[in-house]
C-alpha cells in the first residue's frame with residue numbers, strides 16, 4: 001500500500017537530525033534502541049517506536065475497548081521463508097476509526113506517530129510465532145476512494161523495521177480487483193483476507209512472511 005503511505009505522510013516535515021533528537025529524547029525512557037528502517041521508501045516509519053510500551057505481549061489492542069464500531073480480531077503467524085514460525089517479532093498496527101478517520105491522539109508521542117492517530121498497538125509474537133490484535137473494523141476513508149485497511153509494520157529486534165502490506169478485506173465493495181492489482185505488493189506476504197463474522201465479532205487472519213518483497217532486506221533478518 002505504498003501509495004497510501006505516501007499520501008498519509010505527505011504533510012509530514014522532512015525527517016531531520018533535529019527531529020530525531022527530539023523524538024529520541026521523548027521516547028528514551030521507554031526504549032533506547034531504534035532499528036534501522038529498510039524497505040524504502042517508508043516515510044514516517046520511525047513512528048513505530050513512538051509511544052511503544054515498555055512491555056509487549058502476543059495479544060494487544062489497537063482500538064481501546066469500548067471504541068464505537070464492529071468488534072474485530074486480527075490474528076496471524078509470523079513465518080520465515082521456509083515456513084518456520086518466528087517468536088519475538090514485534091508487530092505494530094494502526095488504523096482508522098469506524099468513520100474512516102485517524103483520530104487525533106490525546107497525547108503526542110512524536111510527529112510521525114501523530115499522523116497514525118490514536119488507534120495504534122504493538123504485539124510480540126509468541127513461541128509459535130502467533131500474534132493477536134483486538135480492535136474494531138476500520139471504516140474506509142470518507143472520500144470513499146480507498147478500501148478499509150489496517151496498516152502493519154514489523155520490527156525485527158536488533159535488526160530492522162519495515163512496513164508490510166495492509167490488512168484488506170475481500171468483502172469490502174471498494175476492494176475491487178482492479179484496485180487490488182494496483183496496491184498488492186506482497187510485502188510480508190498477501191495482506192488480503194476474508195473476514196468471518198462469528199459471535200458478533202469479525203475475525204481475520206493475516207499471516208506475515210518476514211522479509212518477503214522487502215527491498216534491501218538485511219542479512220540479520222529472521223525471515224531468511
Ligand SMILES: [Fe+2]
Pocket residue numbers: 004008149151
Ligand atoms: Fe491508511
